Ligand SMILES: Nc1ncnc2c1ncn2[C@@H]1O[C@H](COP(=O)(O)OP(=O)(O)O)[C@@H](O)[C@H]1O
């Protein structure tokens with residue numbers, strides 16, 4: 001379970017302080033599917049990054065399965081992320097020097113999963129998103145939809161329970177976007193917690209709950 005209590009985030013650069021989150025309190029149950037909506041600059045990505053342990057709040061409390069994330073050291077934060085969280089980034093964030101197979105395998109290597117089990121998990125994940133035949137290709141050699149499927153397979157293979165997606169269909173045409181949403185639906189049915197940022201009402205409609213953010217506040 002994710003519990004945020006009065007989370008604030010202020011980005012500090014040389015001369016400017018930018019408040020991005022202004023007191024977010026939120027509970028997200030395991031296995032739920034949440035969409036985060038709001039205009040550009042409202043704080044959606046910042047919220048996702050904090051939930052994803054990529055960044056720490058300036059103030060407030062964040063408990064993930066009763067672990068106090070706001071008090072965690074950087075290395076503890078990294079460890080929590082590795083064990084519990086998968087990201088599906090807009091623009092896919094795949095590494096082009098690696099094959100599709102290797103991209104999906106990478107988080108498992110980081111987790112020290114043995115080679116034989118890695119291979120099994122990767123092939124299962126690629127199969128379940130329908131791109132097993134593309135395993136030995138580089139991301140640049142497959143379509144945008146297949147790249148996004150690869151990003152989802154990577155999240156799937158890691159066996160982490162929380163999946164965070166920032167505009168998961170933002171770079172896709174309507175048909176491919178719908179296919180990707182159907183795959184996310186499958187992950188939800190498997191019991192994963194999904195939190196996704198989207199501008200698109202049709203995409204948000206897949207979620208069980210929609211959270212709207214304005215100026216760093218839930219409205
Ligand atoms: N790394 C950063 N450094 C400084 N300001 C940032 C940074 N990231 C985001 N911001 C600012 O924080 C606010 C919220 O940004 P963001 O969370 O990216 O919004 P959204 O994802 O809803 O478009 C914006 O005003 C943005 O300019």
Ligand SMILES: [Mg+2]
Nearest residue numbers: 044045046166
């Ligand atoms: Mg954003």
